[in-house]
Amino acid sequence: MAKVPFTAGRVAGFKCPPDKKQAFLWDATSPGLGLRATPNGAPAYVFQGAYQDKYIRVTIGSPAVWSIPQAQAKARELARLIDEGTDPRTPKRDALAAAKAQEQERVAQVAQAARESLTVGAVWPLYLENGKPKRRDAWKPRYRADLEAMAAPGGEPKKRGQGITRPGPLYPLLALPLAAINEDALKSWHDREAIAGKHQAARALMMFRGFLRWCAGRPEYRGLTDRDAGKAAAIVENLPSTTRRTDALEAAQVPGWWAGVEQLNNRTASAYLRALLLTGARREELAALTWANVDFQWRKLTIADKVDSTRTIPLTPYLAQLLATLPRVGPFVFASTGKAGRITDARASHAQALQHAGIEHLTFHGLRRSFSLLGEASGAPAGAIAQVMGHKPSATAEGYRPRSVDALRPFLAQIEAHILALAGVQFVPQAEPGKLKVVTA
Template identity: 50%
Template structure:
């Protein structure tokens, strides 16, 4: 074959041995958008030239009956991105695939899908590793913000405070006395990862904490069980937790036996108890304890009573409630006169203390260290009640035992169980009770009956006028 002369047009109908000079002279025929120069030395390799003069190596063949045209790379430049030899190597590779009836385009798509899949797997593995590193301490603040009891809008303030205290690392200056606070029972769990918490972890942790305070440590187990149950409801934590890890039924061999408390005052002990109450110097604390006995209210419900919540004219008061936000209960005659006789305490800033049962910190001459509270209300009445029991020579009765005492006295006085439950703020115990709420007037009659029963058994002759003048004292003991 005669060599083409320089400047002579290239016959595109025939294959040519590609050279740099040939590619340089290649031009797109007039009137065409593109043209192809076939390589005589490599089957399927072409050089494409466009109307604009751009040149590139192209592989062209048929695969599965369809035309395949695949760009290899640019054929011009200084130096060119692809040499003729490199283009032939790539064209030969593609021809091998075509001979195997494999479409390079599909293979590239599959390779891209695999690349995406591997990237997703790597990202998922990284996310899983990060999730496994999440600690209890990192999730606990989220729990405190978004957690709540089942079917309730929010935790009660007292329980929320207990949760914060249980997770506290300690080290804070004591509010009273010298030294710092101790870590809460849950503090040791805070640095652990959620994924590492299992029954063995809980068991070992509890056995260590129970050396300090077994009952409080057992309560902390219940708190943490609630935390794990909440985590199990959250998409981001669900796979990380074993919500059964702190289940009490599986820790029975180490947890203290659950015993229902039955402590309460007996009718025969009421006279001595009231005599002990009369010896208390702190009138607000004394009135608070009597109010618990005469209403069956819970400790915090009565402690938070404000003067604005007491309606002396209509003989009723509004207190906090564990089931609902608040409840209205009658104000029986003796308790009404007792509250009315309490001195109104003025705070250091000159404002009147809004709480009925003021704390010792606001009262002149109060017993040192007793119920001092920054809130201005009684906070810790157990020491006062211990003094009453000691003075009366009675066995231990807890603050909650006064609530049980009210229920027992109400039953002995012949008051319907539903009325007692309504005053105490219990959920209805039966369907019939649910549909039989007593009006406040009727409830007041029942409560006055319980109050009279208690006063009679205590040997207290109640004179409303004298009580208003002299405040809390035993008028006469039979």
């Protein structure tokens, strides 16, 4: 290989012939130092030497960055490494690997910091969109609405009364990093919320446990989630007792309750409360009943169901007459002028009826429980009562046997007749719909 002393002019003027893939210019002053050029690429200083009986080449750098003396000094340094028995490619390779590892570590740290700063509020909407309860495909609309209300920021005008709404119990947790949700954080939050309402705080905690289970089940959040944080003894031992409610109408209370409901000025609420007792339906199921799902011809009701999407039950004679008296001012049977277009809260009306009857306490679910108990007292089979109420099929005293609507009809009519008899209502089943004829004793 021809060698020439490197000068600034020779280095700057060196070009690769267009008919060659690469060309070299070697320095006569520093053994192993060369300048490599390609037709299209920028030239670069290189070092070439024999290591373990093989020629190796190491790129030093661009002449725009390295001066000739610097390149010569680097070539002598690489020659010394070979003389010491070291592969001159190793330091550069190690430096590149170290730089790459350092960059990867930096990226990982940035990613970890971003993950650790991920807030509950950033993940909560994804939970509402993609989460689901146990053994179900999707949220029920009412539970989804409760989840949203629990995390609402508040500050909205109250629908009833003066002032604005307070934040939902879960709202303070939304600002916390998901990785910071541990036993101490949840206990501190729960203790504060329990001051405003211990039962509401307990329900919020149960909902948040579901959120933690969902996060723990997803790879992207699993490392940030303490799934058992809400089950810590320090929290659980302070939860209010979950005593099962047993409120229901006694047979002797039916006349007073019925009379109190009949005397309500709100006729829609009056019909709604009586329909709850006569069908055993859940309050939201019946409130959402539409005229399209009332079949007066074949005497059937199709209502939303908690277990299945809908269930169809017989439309009994008195209930048919009662519904026919309601005005048709929209799609809902129990219509309202409110935003929902249907009855949403009949607690005030029910409280008036209870006060009239001298009954201290009875929940809407107590009416559902009353239907079951009064149904048993009427002699209706337990399986028929369960099917009308929409209970999940289970082993009952008679063994659960699904019945057709027509097969259920005599049993539901039997229950209705028993309740009307207790209420002292004399009913004429043959009256035309819309012309309710009852005589209250």
